Amino acid sequence: MLTVKGKCVFAGIAIGPMALFHRSTISTAAHTIENVEAEAVRFHSARKKAISQLQDLYDKALTRVGKEQAAVFEIHQMMLDDPDYIEAVEDTIRANSINAEAAVDQASKKFADMLSTMEDTYMQARAIDVKDISRRILEVLSGGIGVDFTKYNHVIIAADDLAPSETLQLDPDKILGFVTSEGSTNSHTAILARTLGIAAVVNTGTALHTDVDGKTAIVDGYTGLVYIDPDEATLTKMQQKQAESLAYKKQLEDMRGKESMTQDGYKVELFANVGNPNNIPQVIMNDGEGIGLFRSEFLYLEHNDYPTEEEQFEAYKKALEGMKGKKVVIRTLDIGADKKADYFPLAQEENPALGLRAIRICLTRPELFKTQLRALCRASVFGKLSVMFPMIISSDEIHRSKDILQEVRNQLDKEGIAYDPNMEVGIMIETPAAAIISDELAKEVDFFSIGTNDLTQYTLAIDRQHTGLDKFFNPHHPAVLRLIKQTIENGHKAGIWVGICGELGADLELTEYFLRAGVDELSVSPPAILPLRKKIRSLNLSQK
């Protein structure tokens, strides 16, 4: 048994015969050319053909893996169109009177070296893209010998590295997994493997040769280990692990479309936390029942200047439309502390976590707040929008915020612009002050959402970024849990719903505690939705 270790790309387990990946060898040996101009023309027509092949691959990728991942083939086309690259090849043909193959090979090495000697590991990994595009031209020049993928059926592929275009042609139904001796987890190949769901390990540092052909291999995408010709015990152990992994994935898959309800009929709304409208497809993919926390900060942090009402309106509208009538809770500006933007003047503070942030900024600069509220009101007619104010510590702050919201509505009425008059208005409970007076605050709003990250940090007086304090930090501290329970009870006394949108919401050890406390909604990151639904459905609150 040979065991090699590489980097994990996709967590899955593949067991099957190994097949060494063969590329046809193309000679790039230099030889003298009489007619250099004709050779340059030969290069150009091969280059154009390669570009049109890449366009086909792009179209194919668009349907298989989506626009984001398909972009690599657009970039490859640009590389083949890059005047610096073209000049490098042409100049070499002319200056040395040599064949196009040799000139392309030299240009390829030159640009690959340029990238691989850069400081940035991401850019270093782009050298493979240069080799990929150059190889494509060479294939065309040599009469179009490509890789024959049809011969790889039900195997684990072993290669030095796979180009993105090669990976894209792997059929997940036929290729069990792959292992490469080179490559990086940053490569487009790795990203494609994740998107296609192919178990893969890269960068093992061990080149495999033809003697592995046909031997049984195991790729463990959880640990990065690859076993070739495994002994009986390893094979049995890994078969079991594979079965468990598949069973767990299937169980999660089975959770799709199911209700988030305990065995005794207690139903919870299971929502998603998102930071950008681009994350909506992820929410849908993981079957989120709504959005419990839409952070609006990206609008401020990803811009060079204050986002306009129109820019904000478009982003909110996009989120609402993407969720097709499901609830979307949008939190108003929560900037300050560790989140800052260049154009946004915030003084240096001794204690930023206790400083001018979130609602305090909005109430200090009402014009800024009004722009956001106007955009939210205008967007509210495109779906089911709830607005939520962060960092509240008093009823007075709620009054002042709602007064500003009323002013905005009055102005919209005057201008004859439509908005949803029944838009829910809620607050984050993330300060001990708000949790303690939640009975009073509950009378002022339509809902509470408990932000457990800040609530924990402020209750325990522990900075969570401070790694030196780990031994003092207990994420399940009874003080925090009591504040959460008390908040839920106070909310219910006033007849409003109460949700949890912090990290604790996804903590499966606490799910039963929260449900027993009566929580109405849990909002978690999209990948945490299905595991949490599985947990909820396993509980029976009437027992014990």
Next chain:
Amino acid sequence: MKEFTYTINDPAGIHARPAGILVKEAKKFESSISILTANQKGDLKRIFAVMGLGVKQGQTITIQISGPDEDHAADTIESCLKSNL
């Protein structure tokens, strides 16, 4: 000539995908468009030149545009930077 600066917000810096988007946009204009860092200059219409600058998060770049459609180009490139980087 039009000139403006922009500070990169994207944690990955100008990586391949946004570089591709910038080049694609830049190529739509007749004007010549350059991207400058503190010590290097590149043609925004050439993907290898843009990637070769290795611009990282927090780095400020200068965009210089000159030609008949420079106003339109400046608006387009600026909003392209804002929405992708």
